[in-house]
Amino acid sequence: MAKKGKKRKEIRRKLLHKYRLVILNESTFEEKISFKLSRLNVFVTGSLAIIGLIALTTLLIAFTPLREYIPGYSSTRLKRQATELTYKTDSLVTALNYTNRYLERIRMVLRGEVASSEVRPDSIYESFKIDPSTVDLRPIPQDSVLRAEVALEDKYNVFQREETSEGITFFSPVSGTVSDPYNAKIKHYGIDVVAAKDTPVKAVANGTVIFAEWTADTGYVVILEHKDGYLSVYKHNGSLYKTQGDIVRVGEVIASVGNTGALTTGEHLHFELWHEGTAVNPANYIEF
Incomplete structure (x- = not known):
């Protein structure tokens, strides 16, 4: 027991033993700053500093946008943006496919080739057709007002002609x-x-x-x-x-x-x- 008590006193003495940290002027050896330290003080101060650093890092990650730069971390906002971009990408791919098919028809016109049944407009539109039951087709008041204005303008339009049974009337593009x-x-x-x-x-x-x-x-x-x-x-x-x-x-x-x-x-x-x-x-x- 005496040895254990003596050992504890030795450890306590080492922990509480005072040390002096002095900062001197290298040229004049003048003492500028000095600190009185013990091993216990250094251990406690270092532990508190580490705990504070961990707490500050946790707060920065949890409550600031810096968390978005951590690999593997994904926020709710980023997930929502990724979902929206996925939908937009799908829409753009569909529009691009339709545009490519439509441009192919135009190229055939420019080359003077008769289009085959595979590139007829009805077959192109069929793959992009929207189910009317999913769209609200009821006219809004602004639409009715606009239709009335257009009808009134067309009534006195000098270019307006009665349409044929096929639904459209053509005029000569040039005199010659x-x-x-x-x-x-x-x-x-x-x-x-x-x-x-x-x-x-x-x-x-x-x-x-x-x-x-x-x-x-x-x-x-x-x-x-x-x-x-x-x-x-x-x-x-x-x-x-x-x-x-x-x-x-x-x-x-x-x-x-x-x-x-x-x-x-x-x-x-x-x-x-x-x-x-x-x-x-x-x-x-x-x-x-």
Whole structure:
């Protein structure tokens, strides 16, 4: 027992033994700062510092955005954003697939190829069709007011004509002489109309510009999309007055007659009319 008591006193003495930490001036050996320390004080102070550091780190992780930078940690907000981005990505992929198929139809028009049944608009829309039962189709008051205003404007529109039994009326795109008629056997899917240079080329019906660019073979080309699955194509233009996405009215000037492209033989307009992916004879719809 005496040995154990003596050993405890020795340990206690070492823990409580005072030490002095002095900071001196290296040149003059002048004492600047001094601390009286013991092993127990150092141990307690170090332990408290470690506990405080752990507590501060925990608070930073739990209550600040710094936790998002820790590998493997995911917040509720990040999960919600990831879910929203997943839905948006799916929608973009669907829209991109439809756009690619639609652009392929436009390329076939530009190349003068008749579209097959696999690329008909009904087959394209079928895969992207929305179930009407899931959509609220009831008109809102603002929609009714807008429809009334549009109907009143159209009543006095000089370009408005009574529609045919097929639901759409076409007008001649340019005044001139037909030099080469439609002939599907030789893959001439349009009508060539000779006219003076810079003669205005007009939209044959209301529609949207879906293509307005330069092509090597047919020069400046404009393609309009109309209702009921119709596309009108204007090739070899001298200049373009509309850009992709523009909404045009029937009779509105969209380009001018020119002689551009490698396949042109003079100043004229090559006009094509397509219905549901298949070229049709424009002379059956328009008086040139």
